[in-house]
Amino acid sequence: MKSRLPAFLSKDKICIICEGDEEYDYLNKLKELSVWSEQYEVFLDNADGNGNIPARYQDRYQNGSFEVVLVFCDTEKKPYEQYEDIKRKINVFHGIDNAAKEVLIYGNPCTMQIILEHWTDVRLKSPAKKVNASIIKEFTGVENYKGRADQRKEVMKHITAENYQDMYRRICEMQNDDTVIGSSNFDKLVKYLSSEDDRWINEINKKLEE
Structure with missing residues (x-):
């Protein structure tokens, strides 16, 4: 009888809370x-x-089923009230001032900014789908993008492992300052999930428990 080797028993379970359908579909x-x-x-x-993000984050964190819980959302438009509220509630939950900085992955002004980096280094000025529709059409062929399920599905068809590398290169060149339009720290998530070394998880949790 052949011996059975354990299949990835040491895999780290990572939970990423996605703001909505666009974020979920993209990461999926x-x-x-x-x-x-x-x-x-x-x-x-x-x-x-x-x-719904703060309560969902608290629930998943306290659940204890995951090695780390992250959040993926956008800033929307100034003055970023809801985004700032998410950060504040995560900080209050952990009882430290910079907890959100450790777990929050953002796109300013919106997640479509990150998605478009697969094909272009254009910087969006607004989160409004109507404003960005022409740019989305140019690179994906999707007409009058409004974020419908069929439109999201069509956009995702154009994302490949090859242009994923292009996206990463472009994202690395963006500012990491969530108050700046056309900025993102998505490169941080890429680095985390590309690394065979999972010490970053312990580093995050250590900071959250200080």
Whole structure:
């Protein structure tokens, strides 16, 4: 009888709370492309709106089923009231001033800014889908983008493992300052999930427990 080797018993369970459908669909597409290290088992949780993120984060963190819980959302438009409220509530939950900085992955002004980096280094000025529709059409062929399920599905068809690398290169060149339009720290998530070394998880949790 052949001996059975354990299958990835040491995989780290990562929960990423997604603000909504666009964030969920995008990360799910990246999961399907297998562009991340097999060291991680990534669970995506659709919060169905940024107002639900703080409670969902607290629930998943206290659940204890995951090695680390992250949040993926956008800033929307100034004065970023809901986004700032998410950060404040995460900080209060952990009882430290910079907890949100450790776990929050953002796109300013919106997640479409990150998605478009697969094909272009254009910097969006607004989160409004109507304003960005012509740019989305130019690179994906999707007409009059409004974020419908069929439109999101069509956009995701254009994302490949090859242009994922292009996105990463472009994202690395963006500012990491969530008060600046056209900024993102998505490169941080890419670095985390591409690394075979999972010490970053302990580093995050250590800071959250200080």
